Amino acid sequence: MESDIEQTFCLAEEKGNSAKSLLSPKAKLxxxxxxxxxxxxxxxxxxxxxxxxxxxxxxDDRLPYAIES
Structure with a gap:
């Protein structure tokens, strides 16, 4: 969450890094x-x-995520 009205929903770990890089330093999980x-x-x-x-x-939205080993 960045504020009461701004949020980002993204993939965890490295796959979500590009989205997370757009967040302000004050954003919280x-x-x-x-x-x-x-x-x-x-x-x-x-x-x-x-x-x-x-x-x-x-x-395609219903296809399972790829599992990485």
């Missing part, structure tokens, strides 16, 4: 979630934010 796909992550994010049900017309 307030919530984390585990998900197997972009769609699942967004459903949980919408629920957390109180925005109702997430939907997407992009079928």
């Amino acid at each position: 307030t919530w984390t979630v585990s998900a197997t796909s972009h769609y699942e992550a967004m459903e949980k994010y919408y629920q957390y934010m109180g925005w109702g049900h997430y939907s997407s017309e992009f079928l």
